[in-house]
Amino acid sequence: MLGAPKLKPEIDAPAAPSVAATAVSIRNVDVRFGDGVNEVTALSGISVDIPEGAFVTMLGPSGCGKSTLLRCVADLIDVSEGSVTVFGRTPSQARQNRDFAFVFQDATLLPWRTVLENVSLPLEVGKHARTGDYADPRALLQMVGLAGRENALPHELSGGMRQRVAIARALVTRPRILLMDEPFGALDEITRDRLNEELLRVWQETGTTILFVTHSIPEAAFLGQHVLMLQAHPGRMKEFMKVDLPFPRSLAVRDTVEFIRVTAHLRKLLEECL
Numbered sequence: 001m002l003g004a005p006k007l008k009p010e011i012d013a014p015a016a017p018s019v020a021a022t023a024v025s026i027r028n029v030d031v032r033f034g035d036g037v038n039e040v041t042a043l044s045g046i047s048v049d050i051p052e053g054a055f056v057t058m059l060g061p062s063g064c065g066k067s068t069l070l071r072c073v074a075d076l077i078d079v080s081e082g083s084v085t086v087f088g089r090t091p092s093q094a095r096q097n098r099d100f101a102f103v104f105q106d107a108t109l110l111p112w113r114t115v116l117e118n119v120s121l122p123l124e125v126g127k128h129a130r131t132g133d134y135a136d137p138r139a140l141l142q143m144v145g146l147a148g149r150e151n152a153l154p155h156e157l158s159g160g161m162r163q164r165v166a167i168a169r170a171l172v173t174r175p176r177i178l179l180m181d182e183p184f185g186a187l188d189e190i191t192r193d194r195l196n197e198e199l200l201r202v203w204q205e206t207g208t209t210i211l212f213v214t215h216s217i218p219e220a221a222f223l224g225q226h227v228l229m230l231q232a233h234p235g236r237m238k239e240f241m242k243v244d245l246p247f248p249r250s251l252a253v254r255d256t257v258e259f260i261r262v263t264a265h266l267r268k269l270l271e272e273c274l
């Protein structure tokens with residue numbers, strides 16, 4: 001039996017446009033160090049919005065101000081002009097609210113504490129253990145591939161393992177933003193590749209916004225949804241470029257024509273920045 005005739009053709013309701021909130025807003029930022037003849041303009045006129053949940057890699061010649069910009073977001077450096085907001089708060093308020101966590105090139109683990117005790121450390125000094133708003137340190141260790149190494153001491157781990165601990169420690173307070181300053185810069189290429197893949201997986205599992213400084217063009221292209229390219233003397237924004245490569249990405253993407261095209265474009269931009 002036929003159903004009742006349709007009076008109107010069925011039309012799918014248009015999907016609501018998904019507009020990501022802004023995680024970090026950087027407006028006309030200048031940073032100067034020193035006074036008088038010793039004054040150095042590290043950053044000049046930087047404006048960019050980092051969408052919530054984005055993975056943004058920062059690339060540029062040595063001394064262009066990548067670390068300085070990351071440190072402005074992290075409330076480690078005050079801007080000379082302009083403003084930085086983190087989810088609408090000042091960097092200082094965002095730090096107190098534990099909106100972000102920082103991962104440096106050196107894992108900076110406490111040598112006398114086990115892996116698990118290092119990952120749990122932020123819970124001892126912050127409000128998170130009190131409020132219960134934290135990630136399970138053991139589950140994080142599993143996520144970064146260190147299940148079974150909870151009781152090891154840092155000196156018993158490889159450099160790559162130590163960085164994995166540092167990443168787990170950074171994630172334990174469930175920061176909304178992860179600020180990473182060349183976290184894999186001191187690692188051998190194979191370990192770095194593996195950690196790149198793992199970091200993308202962690203990003204996709206946690207939805208954390210990531211700002212990641214690197215010197216490596218392939219690393220910037222492989223990890224980034226966007227690449228923020230800075231030029232030097234003074235540090236200015238060259239380009240905020242979307243990387244048109246699909247997710248999830250595996251290392252095999254680096255052999256594709258599209259990836260080679262992206263890295264060639266980044267190399268050309270980088271040469272223009274010198």
Ligand SMILES: Nc1ncnc2c1ncn2[C@@H]1O[C@H](COP(=O)(O)OP(=O)(O)OP(=O)(O)O)[C@@H](O)[C@H]1O
Pocket residue numbers: 033034040041042060061062063064065066067068069235
């Ligand atoms: N505390 C400081 N005092 C004086 N000058 C500084 C300070 N920090 C950074 N600078 C200067 O600011 C500029 C930007 O430095 P920054 O470390 O941010 O660059 P970078 O792009 O991260 O460099 P690299 O890629 O070599 O790590 C450089 O000229 C640097 O010498």
